[in-house]
Amino acid sequence: MSEPTFAHDDQLPRVPLPTLEDSCTRFLHWCAPLLTSDDYAATAAAVELMLRPDSPARTLHADLQRFDSEPDVDSWLDEFWPSRYLGRRDRIALNANFFFLFRDDTVLAESTAADQADRAAALVTAAVNYKLLLDAEEIPAVTSRGQRLNMAQNKFLFSETRIPGDPQDSVRVPYSADWPGPSRARHIVVCYRGNMFRMDVIGPAGTPYTPGDIADGLRAIKKAGARRVPVNASAGHLTTMARADWAAIRTTLRAAPVNATALDTIETALFFICLEDFAPRDALHACDQLLHGDSGNRWFDKAVSFIVFADGQAGINVEHCGLDGTTILSFVDALLENPVGDHASRSGAQPQGMPGIEPVVFALDTDHKREVATAAASFAQYAADTATATVSFDTFGTTRAKQLGISPDAFAQLSYQLAHQRSKGMIGATYESIATRHFRNGRTEAMRVVTPEILDFIAAMEDPAVDADGRRQALRAAADAHVARAKECQRGEAPEQHLWELQLIQRRRGEQLGATEPMPFYDSPGWRISRDDYLSTSSAPSVNIRYFGFGSTSPKCIGIAYVMLPDRWNLYLATPKSVAAQMHTFADNLQAAVDELAELLASRA
Template identity: 25%
Template sequence: MLRKGFCSKTKTVSAYYVVRFKSSSTQDEYQFLQRSKVPTMHFQPSLPRLPIPELSKTAERYLNAQRPLLSAADFSKTEEIVKSFVGPNGAGPKLHQQLVDHDKKNKHTSYITKPWFDMYLSDRVPLPINYNPILVYIRDPNEAYNRQVIRAANMLISSVRFMKSLRAGILEPEVYHLNPKKSDNDTFRTVTGLLPSMVSWYGAYLFKAFPLDMSQFPSLFNANRIPEIGKDVLFQDTSAKHILVLRKGEFYVFDVLDSEGNIFPPEVILANLQKVISMSDEHPPTPEYPVGVLTTMERDSWAKARKRLKAISPQNETALKLVDSALFALILDDKSCSGHIPLVQNFLHGDGTNRWFDKSFSLIIDKDGETAINFEHSWGDGVAVLRYFNDIFKDSTTKPRVHPDMQTNETPEVTQLDFLLDQEMKGIISDAKCQYDSITNQLKIDIMEFPGFGKKICKKHKVSPDAVMQLGFQVAFHKQTGKQVATYESCSTSAFRHGRTETIRPCTMATKAFSESINSNNPPSISELQAMIRKCSEVHGALTRDAAMGQGFDRHLFGLRKFAEVHPEYSKELPQIYRDPAYSAINHNVLSTSTLSSPYVQAGAFGPVVKDGYGIGYLIADDMLGTIVSSYPPHRDGADFVNCLRKSFEDIYNVLVK
């Protein structure tokens, strides 16, 4: 059975709130976070399609990325393999034509969409650390609003306001303004809003503004990744009106929307959250068999366990449906995290007992009001998550609906979800917990902040801040190991319809030359080193522009490989380019890096993508460079890398400012 926190006549209570709250003059303003002049999806039909690069350009870019990683002899071998692949009798032209033909038949999407979804959903590794990243909020500027239940209530209300605005089509479209002073204004919105959707993108382009793909935004809410053998599925039920709350490993749900789709008043939201806390306080700090730990498992194992869980009782199946369909997971941790590293560890993985990693995203708030988003990555990328992240911070801090002194006498309607477990299921949960503890205990987090060096100095010396940051990673790894390795930097291709990401390859001949020079016992002159930094910046800038315009090589080669895997001629033995050790090596990304820029981001982090790698989340402020480095000792020494990174930035800074 489902356990109720408070038994009453739900229909009567809901009707009372609808009538009472509709009488407020601010009701409509409360229901929606924005009322955009331009409909949310106005630009979507006219977005340009993600281009398929020319095969010869892909070959050239691939070889340029391989050059700093290979010896002269190995590069010569790889060069011959690539020439054979793209030659008139090679596999490349045939596979490329298949990809182009397929793309022409599917103009509603991009060539990367399906294989990219398949890649994510078919991978069997556990989601936490391996895939789910985090974004950590700065604190509410008004400290009184950082009380856990107050911040949770305000962020929950702002989230539902965001969701309702999105679904009503009145959330401001996501647009990149090249010159915000000239385009981020009412004139732009009036002109582009009057244009038909099929040509609206071109109108925005005349303002030097670039609308971004918003196809991922609807997947933020009421969504869940469900494990299945071999390949997971993404589930969504937009009719559900409830939120999932986890506290002390127990599951609770309550409606945040009434029968007419209106958000319940702030007093009701607060009362329900207070009820969750009081109900969970009646339980031990941690359940003996925390069901949420199951989402930390290898995906096939979790698929079997979930099937077993449903078979035990219809009650479990009902509970899982409520978990799957909830707007998102709101997680209230009953502990404080002292220090930056414990904070990152808790938000990135925790102990698994108070998590459900399969939800599209979880909003996690600890006892001190520290808050983060942990999101499942298959459905979408940083653009959608960061927009939600920014909007609800601004809304919850500038228009808080719940206040520290708010009193409520409302009748809460909270349902606790009980899972019935047999001995086999208890054993599965216990084993999963031991396995997860083993993995998380291996992961090391190291943090570096480098004050006094940031965007201001980089721009003063006319070099790209991102290029300088990436150069620091290259110099640090060379300082630590004397080598260059495959490096991944994520770049959004959301300027195109159904774009996902492309890879920037920051390890270049320019960064290799600078790393070897600055780390040598006899470095060149300061003026020569400055010229080398400028060269690194130019090369990195070109790579970034190419990637953002869909002109990298990684996604193209990935798409060609997918066609080769089902091609009669190549399915048994893939073309040699994919069997070349150099191809495996460049896709073994020892340095995996990513950043999302926002004034509301305190930190961003993710796990290494390979066992002997570093996961590097970084921030570039006006006067500070910051990184969070994850690693698995003894495969890599994160503390030593951070020390090398600090020395690298000292070296780069001293070169630039002299």
Template identity: 30%
Template sequence: MVPRLLLRAWPRGPAAGLGVACRPLSAGPGPGPYLQRSIVPTMHYQDSLPRLPIPKLEDTMKRYLSAQKPLLDDSHFRKTEQFCKSFENGIGKELHKQLVAKDKQNKHTSYISGPWFDMYLTARDPIVLNYNPFIVFHPDPKSEYNDQLTRATNMTVSALRFLKTLRAGLLEPEVFHLNPAKSDTDTFKRLIRFVPSSLSWYGAYLVNAYPLDMSQYFRLFNSTRLPKPRRDELFTDEQARHLLVLRKGNLYVFDVLDQEGNIVSPSEIQARLQSILSDHSPVPEFPLAYLTSENRDVWAQLRQELVAGDNEELLRKVDSAVFCLCLDDFPIQDLVHLSHTMLHGDGTNRWFDKSFNLIVAKDGTAAVNFEHAWGDGVAVLRFFNEVFKDSTQTPAIPPQSRPSQTPAVQKLHFRLSDAVKAGIASAKEKFEATVNTLTVDCMQFHRGGKDFLKKQKLSPDAVAQLAFQMAFLRQYGQTVATYESCSTAAFKHGRTETVRPASIFTKRCSEAFVREPSRHSAGELQHMMAECSKYHNQLTKEAAMGQGFDRHLFALRHIAAAQGMVLPELYLDPAYGQINHNILSTSTLSSPAVNLGGFAPVVSDGFGVGYAVHDNWIGCNVSSYPSRNAREFLQCVEKALEDMFDALEGKSIKT
């Protein structure tokens, strides 16, 4: 019943993703503390959302084999085929039956939600580079508003207005409109609000509107991932009223909501931020924030040591803060510096465990870096869009505003034992060693974008993905496991599904362009591109409908592991390991508020590819570790795009 939803995502982790629904920035602000006053309650559709379907086992096996085909030679493929057959007819059938039975008993959620939280929270790798992505805001269109203090104040107030609007149930529900002229109207909203929540989704469906899951939104604020031995915990305290601010590795807190829960005056927030910016304290000898970049078990042990050292109340202030605002003391030099700053910084000035860090550089450049365990990007991008719109269109303070008084700000002073100091020194060493191996580079292709490709009846996303396949083939001579994440937020507690862009069609097309372009006419190359586009659209549609294979196989494996069962042969097949070793981890999102985004590779010999196909150009932001060359890869992407545009214009391909 759910239509094709192109809900793209930022992928993170071994098989995770930041599913983002691209929606227009919402209607204008409401008066007072609210961004808007939706007449339809925020969570009106939540109870009646359809449930995430479990694919048929035979469909999952077919899709899995189709994705393996371009990655394996004939003899390996035949072995994998045998593993699939015996799995489908044997233990897989039993595991699938158990999964379906368990799903029927848990109608309040989705079959993937529990295992997915487990996957994130049991991961012991540092969350920096391995999980946390970043998204950069465009500058404020009015240049004088990009002053650091002005922008930090306005964005903080807009973030608090979002919080107030969300908690009051006045935030517009997140809805994917296929026919906005019919469904995104006051008339429809006035009608649908009277339909009971248990039926409201069906009312929206009748006018081709598809509400999205909003169950993750409450974790945006007052939330932190707490390090614990073996499995972390998500902590939320909605009663807390203070903001956490980091500057030069020092931690400060002050109340941004009063005792009645009202936002304190913008001039008071500005005055407190001004006092923090005026504090001449140096970077501490042992900046505590480094610990949030550690291995999770190491951090969990050091946190216990901190608690034992009479720091529990201070840690509670960090964990329960509304969010973390990071004020950096330097301007941004260029796009590469921007990516490094917002992805990891120097380790002293981020609390990576917070649900998100709002970062504002010296020149007013702003971004969000967020922790991934609590949810995917639907909530983050919605927050991001609303904060950009509100802070630029209805700013709380003008640049000429001068704070009159300096109310008290509490600086947090932790008591650090020798063990904690040694732990911080070790974390710093590891952090610096790791980030120094990361390369980030970017390119912009200005020959055309979405407009031109749609006229050619091609999916812009399929063309971008095809360019990555061609580029890797040109650079390394092979086709490898590729990941593109897709949101399943059209379903209750949906998370993400994987689109597998490497296919027999992209392999054939890439080989034609890279290895033998002169043997094919422009018409033949165009035909191959059209085949790739058609198949990519099918894969994307299936993924958005919960009909991929990755999450199903993941859930079946989770059931087997939970029972202490010997893993079925299918999962021990090297081909299964290889397809989940995602050398090309790719993600796209577009929004009027987004300037740039990115993430680190998910494997040491991979690329992290953030990209966007705009109306008239294509942008790409790529990260790599030393075993891969990001600059060269981008040159190959550019060559691939040039070749495809030549073919589409009927020109011959230059070798």
């Protein structure tokens, strides 16, 4: 028998807390390629002020050291993550939630008929099995390159719901002081045509329902919810609002007992199943629907929502505050890589007849209906103002990259930079998410991709006077620099989150610490320019995933979510519609850049 799921979490190494000098020095080095000489000088002067012995930054860093040494603190980032995710005030739908589109030929899918109810029932059965195994701590700890990874995020998979608040959101979740231990909920919430239904998936005695029973329940829900709910009566639209606005409405909603009951049912549900009444036109349409879809048929505050289309295609939408992509990938892989019968057998599912089903009912007054309708219209326009595209390489993947003697991730990032230069005529700030779950409470690190070597590489590729050998040499040097920087991030040596947390500490308790003096560094060109993303990138390597995606992060940013596997490479791009033409030009240039760089490497491989 494997060791308990969470047995080694408190034995993992701690995230190292850099010194203020190290972070400032590294930050200057990282931002330099994006700055003019005047901007660099201004940033360097601001850094000097940060490093003064009497600087507020010294007091704030000392407080961070104090926090890191507290006995019940696992990481100096333990306050940072709630501030970063729960502190955002704009809408999370499309802006923060992310999705995966599953392959149609996974073991789980092929063990069922290509029927919506059967496919959805298989997902429910697999997820319930995973939940019961997790409760018993029988999910094996994930490892990467021989290192155990932190499993704490798995506690946020079931019955976790983000609660809107002002000035910051909160989370309703098991394994907390308010809700000790695993979730005791036995139900999920199913959405269909804007209707919401509570459905039991675990019987009164703790025995899961069989896939057949669950499928029968889902068919009954589709029949009961055949009439689409009017737009102004679908409360799910409210979860697309800016957080403080949604928080105020939620407070008024809960004043009515029927609404308090509905919210409790939603917030304690193990997860959501969103059934759609159409089949996607193509992969792009499926991805877009997973990212935003009909917001009346969603509850974007829920940690996990499975979306199943009329033809049985399926995917997942994830609320990001407690869950990162790597956790969801291992969860999804565990679900999709086994037949539904195996999941049912292992969970001890028994025939019990059709599960208990009841509508989730809200009593909305005239003001609430107006707010729901306004939220729906606003989000529909926001989604319409987002341009998306898919890009696929059927003959290039990690195998080909390794044959060419280059890191697959480095190859991808250099391709993005070359395509961006050719589509927009410039190099811009680029973010890449680097997983750090090998640390206690580790999540991700913010890697800034643009290095001096990347500038040299772009210059060589765009200079007709540079021959193939010169371009290849610049390409190799840039790839090596990229790998070296990724390793810095993996070691917990990146500067941005450390410096950002000092800024957040000043906001939280600067007055208490006597550290209220403004710090010019946070208005410096380096801080502003290096974090103003033109490209925001993240990868999700799983053979069970077709596409991964998220929204753009700024008015000019292209979000790039990519799945690179041995034999293929799929990307989902998102950007504001106002710059859609640039995104499509980028996609065209990316196709050409990949071919060009592969050919360049192959000629001397």
